[in-house]
Amino acid sequence: MRSKAKAKPQKILILGGTAEARTLAAELMAQGHAVTTSLAGRTVDPILPEGAVRIGGFGGADGLAAYLRDEGFERMIDATHPFARRISENAIKAAAISGVPLEQRLRPRWQKLPGDRWRSVTSLDAAADALSSGSTVFLALGRQYLDAFVSRSDCRFIIRMVDPPETRLAFPDHLPVLGKPSSDPDREADLFTAHGVTHLVCRNSGGPAGYAKIIAARKLALPVIMVERD
Ligand code: NAP
16 A cells, blocks of 8 residues: 655744644644744733744734745745734735745634624724623723723723733723633633623634633623624
């Protein structure tokens, strides 16, 4: 029996920051490729993937193209979060400038299931407008997406954050909940119940990592303001 030919080892740059990027790095390393994962450096204590890691921006598409060329990468894979648009646009431009082939790995979005009470919106401003006065709102968004909600002083906000805020957030009535999302829907449901949450606001990121909160909201029949991708 003929054995399957092994692909020639390549030097690969993964644009990461997601669980999928970490899985991919491990898979490609196991296949014998030389893998470097790039992280933006947004979280203080990121889970590091296997292989080499570099942290911080490249200085736009030109900077990324120069890095690809200088380091001799043969392939680039964009496995960033679906809402991280700028880096994905830069990757397309950098591939064109450098001639290094680009592969995109985009997670499929979550689909509404029976029992889900989603109101889909296409922007954070629309999500803020959709809240009823007096709501207790769980924001599962990430710190750079909070500003649109600050003006809703008629609502209380429970705000999940991976790292503690460096300065007090501008919300008049809020509570930061520190830590990563749980993968256990029951724990997410307990969290919502403990804080008297009446609405969940999140983005349709897709993937398994953040889905427990969606199951929890379904179980509790909580309305979800779902910010969809463009
Ligand atoms: P973004 O708006 O698309 O990117 C802003 C800038 O950050 C980019 O222009 C680039 O700077 C730098 N950057 C982003 N991702 C990078 C990476 N993987 N390696 C090196 N530089 C990177 O990105 P974002 O929404 O702030 O997300 C930042 C990172 O967090 C991404 O890697 C993403 O996968 C991860 N993440 C994002 C979210 C989210 O909700 N957006 C959620 C989970 C994880 P230069 O122009 O200087 O190169």
